[in-house]
Amino acid sequence: MAKGQGKVVAQNKKANHDFYIEDTIEAGIVLQGTEIKSVRKSKVQLKDAFVRIRNNEAWISNMNISHYEQGNRFNHEPLRSRKLLLHKKQINELIGLSKRDGFSIIPIKMYLKDGFAKVLIGMGKGKKTYDKREDLKNKEAKRDMARAFKSRNQE
Template sequence: MAKGAGKVVAVNKKANHDFAIEETIEAGIVLQGTEIKSIRNGKVQLRDSFVRIRNNEAWISNMHISPYDQGNRFNHDPLRSRKLLLHKKQISSLIGRTKEQGFAIVPLKMYLKDGFAKVLIGIGKGKKDYDKREDLKKKEAKREMARALKDKQRY
């Protein structure tokens, strides 16, 4: 996670399962009206969201921020595309990396830092099914080792 990151609001667990993340970048996000209140309440889903570069600007799509309960007519569209705040050098490096075959930009987590909503995006290469199975085997082996060590320490 980024240095000095605050309260984690949402995590995209599926991203690490579907992609081998090679690089991460912290980005600000442009919000409307009551969206920050919904984010502070933790009503965010990153599961199927993705990042696209349009007109040299980064946009996050398919991120669901639920309408604020007390927002009435000031509420927003939950699935609208939101602009990410990045430097031009960062955007140009993202463009260069995604031109390569198999790379995608996915949001990994959203958190609050100094009162601002931040998104940690990752550049990842898509995993094949056999890669996913291999990762699950490694994870299970690690869990078994931890269990064995825990049982050994008890006795």
């Protein structure tokens, strides 16, 4: 569903490790003045962030946007909840998926597109520990095969 992306500002690398991502949606985000300046300097952290639906509105919580260095007393609060800009149909889809057992709504990456900050959110089902181990084994096996193939081609 997500279209072309601009400059990637932050990425949640643990999202693919902890969840099976079923579907993604691109959402705008409401930011204050100094927040967008910090975002443009890539001072964003999505590691522990999650999306919650309140009063038929999507809110992102625990996303850390650091203080802007040149900001004064009007600087923003780093961990405040921020509203996501979505269509009503998309919010209803998120509500339906989040009610299913084991599904969560998590931000995957944040990027700048045409001067606007966008967040790619994904609907994911949590992985069990043995699934995570299996993924690591597969990833390591692919890496070993690529190394062996590369060394074989160099000879």
